[in-house]
Amino acid sequence: MDIIFGRNKKEQLEPVRARVTGKIPSWLQGILLRNGPGMHTVGETKYNHWFDGLALLHSFMIRDGEVYYRSKYLRSDTYNANIEANRIVVSEFGTMAYPDPCKNIFSKAFSYLSHTIPDFTDNCLINIMKCGEDFYATTETNYIRKINPLTLETLEKVDYRKYVAVNLATSHPHYDAAGNVLNIGTSIVDKGKTKYVIFKIPATVPEDRKKGPRPLKHTEVFCSIASCSLLSPSYYHSFGVTENYIVFLEQPFRMDILKMATAYIRGVSWASCLAFHREDKTYIHVIDQRTREPVLTKFYTDPMVVFHHVNAYEEGGCLLFDVIAYEDSSLYELFYLAHLNKDFEENSRLTSVPTLKRFAVPLHVDKNADVGSNLIKLVSTTARALKEKDDRIYCQPELLCEGLELPRINYAHNGKPYRYVYAAEVQWNPIPTKVIKYDLLTKSSLSWGEAHCWPAEPLFVPTPGAQDEDDGIILSAIISTDPQKLPFLLVLDAKTFTELARASVDADMHLDLHGLFIPGASWDAGKQTPARGEQGRSVDHGVAPRT
Numbered sequence: 001m002d003i004i005f006g007r008n009k010k011e012q013l014e015p016v017r018a019r020v021t022g023k024i025p026s027w028l029q030g031i032l033l034r035n036g037p038g039m040h041t042v043g044e045t046k047y048n049h050w051f052d053g054l055a056l057l058h059s060f061m062i063r064d065g066e067v068y069y070r071s072k073y074l075r076s077d078t079y080n081a082n083i084e085a086n087r088i089v090v091s092e093f094g095t096m097a098y099p100d101p102c103k104n105i106f107s108k109a110f111s112y113l114s115h116t117i118p119d120f121t122d123n124c125l126i127n128i129m130k131c132g133e134d135f136y137a138t139t140e141t142n143y144i145r146k147i148n149p150l151t152l153e154t155l156e157k158v159d160y161r162k163y164v165a166v167n168l169a170t171s172h173p174h175y176d177a178a179g180n181v182l183n184i185g186t187s188i189v190d191k192g193k194t195k196y197v198i199f200k201i202p203a204t205v206p207e208d209r210k211k212g213p214r215p216l217k218h219t220e221v222f223c224s225i226a227s228c229s230l231l232s233p234s235y236y237h238s239f240g241v242t243e244n245y246i247v248f249l250e251q252p253f254r255m256d257i258l259k260m261a262t263a264y265i266r267g268v269s270w271a272s273c274l275a276f277h278r279e280d281k282t283y284i285h286v287i288d289q290r291t292r293e294p295v296l297t298k299f300y301t302d303p304m305v306v307f308h309h310v311n312a313y314e315e316g317g318c319l320l321f322d323v324i325a326y327e328d329s330s331l332y333e334l335f336y337l338a339h340l341n342k343d344f345e346e347n348s349r350l351t352s353v354p355t356l357k358r359f360a361v362p363l364h365v366d367k368n369a370d371v372g373s374n375l376i377k378l379v380s381t382t383a384r385a386l387k388e389k390d391d392r393i394y395c396q397p398e399l400l401c402e403g404l405e406l407p408r409i410n411y412a413h414n415g416k417p418y419r420y421v422y423a424a425e426v427q428w429n430p431i432p433t434k435v436i437k438y439d440l441l442t443k444s445s446l447s448w449g450e451a452h453c454w455p456a457e458p459l460f461v462p463t464p465g466a467q468d469e470d471d472g473i474i475l476s477a478i479i480s481t482d483p484q485k486l487p488f489l490l491v492l493d494a495k496t497f498t499e500l501a502r503a504s505v506d507a508d509m510h511l512d513l514h515g516l517f518i519p520g521a522s523w524d525a526g527k528q529t530p531a532r533g534e535q536g537r538s539v540d541h542g543v544a545p546r547t
């Protein structure tokens with residue numbers, strides 16, 4: 001596993017042509033752009049956690065049946081400072097770093113104090129976000145980094161706090177049909193309050209106002225939700241939207257702000273300030289997009305940890321939402337590199353298996369309904385919502401499928417009824433071995449897997465003019481631990497899950513996290529410039545909004 005997690009990856013600055021076997025559909029033209037951690041050692045220093053690794057962007061440019069690959073480390077301030085010092089000098093999720101070991105006692109004390117309100121990292125390693133015509137590498141702090149999607153060059157550093165009062169924001173924004181971005185972040189003890197702030201970044205802005213980081217300047221707060229606790233807000237990684245609602249889970253996996261404020265002095269990581277409170281509940285917040293107000297009914301469920309929402313939609317007066325849920329926070333524990341690299345099989349067992357669960361929330365609660373009655377009358381789900389005596393509603397999910405993570409859907413169905421989930425198959429071990437397609441209607445699945453192959457998140461790209469939800473292809477970057485096998489871009493028929501093609505790349509590819517597909521875009525492999533003037537003309541976020 002050291003090959004996958006331990007070793008620093010070499011960037012591939014010059015585009016390298018892949019060896020294609022099979023046939024890539026001729027309509028598939030564009031760039032698959034992805035992000036993930038690629039470097040875990042700087043000089044003599046090592047990160048502790050896989051999510052700490054320095055962001056390595058990579059892209060597969062697909063044109064006329066050919067594929068070109070390139071990769072480049074994000075030149076974040078964090079990357080530059082580390083490389084210059086030849087050691088880790090910026091703290092990440094699982095690693096607390098000390099920039100100035102030789103300073104005298106006074107400057108050390110000052111450094112401690114200035115870290116009380118920490119300046120987080122700009123090592124944006126999780127995902128790629130599209131705002132208007134611009135692309136950003138993202139993590140979960142207040143920083144995002146603009147990038148050139150064609151050359152993978154790092155551009156300006158953007159501090160969300162300039163536009164909206166958030167200290168943290170997710171790497172999983174949603175996009176509406178016009179390409180407007182909807183995201184959620186946490187505002188920590190601002191004016192005596194801790195809240196979750198839902199904000200919107202418009203895809204387009206009026207001509208005369210096009211100055212600065214354009215769409216971001218026009219960010220607006222959509223709605224705020226007060227945190228249950230001032231000093232221990234929930235940690236969350238994503239949220240859900242339907243046509244008219246937003247669903248946000250305030251889960252009992254919480255950040256302890258006082259612990260965070262003293263973490264630097266105590267020499268512990270940010271990760272050690274997160275804890276799962278198995279004695280607490282998970283609160284389900286539902287926001288009406290039309291009024292921009294939270295629905296007043298109190299919905300809750302059992303304690304759980306959710307990283308990825310899959311989809312949400314409305315049916316028969318109910319809001320249904322599907323998530324990958326865990327019974328504890330063991331997933332984050334397992335990604336400590338010490339667990340991943342030694343005795344992999346033994347040390348990397350999850351104590352709870354990721355499970356696809358469907359929740360149903362009644363949108364109109366009958367005040368006269370009996371206490372204990374189930375308010376969900378849908379035939380399509382066994383999920384229940386039980387009325388309690390204080391008018392609170394306890395939601396019991398339907399268990400749909402076990403052993404999957406990194407879910408994606410046909411994004412044209414985001415917020416709407418849907419049938420298929422594409423995901424990586426994981427069982428008791430967090431590293432995916434297969435790509436799967438789960439059919440929510442028939443509760444059956446199809447899968448692709450190969451010995452010594454480790455697939456990344458599968459991404460769905462629709463066939464032009466597609467009729468069926470699964471009319472398209474699946475793209476996944478596969479790395480291999482077989483020294484005889486090169487890493488490759490896998491192209492599957494989304495309907496049948498048969499392999500259409502693979503494009504093997506002679507490069508040091510990393511296991512990545514998330515990304516998107518930019519249809520139509522292409523760079524000239526030789527000149528490294530956009531070809532056909534189609535740069536970022538439209539985008540699929542796994543994929544839909546055509547702006």
Ligand SMILES: CC1=C(/C=C/C(C)=C/C=C/C(C)=C/C=O)C(C)(C)CCC1
Pocket residue numbers: 051052091092093120121126139140141168237270271307513
């Ligand atoms: C640096 C930093 C953070 C980073 C979190 C990261 C990097 C999370 C990655 C999560 C992933 C990849 C989940 C996949 O399911 C926090 C805790 C937000 C806050 C403190 C500073």
Ligand SMILES: [Fe+2]
Pocket residue numbers: 172237307308514
């Ligand atoms: Fe994620």
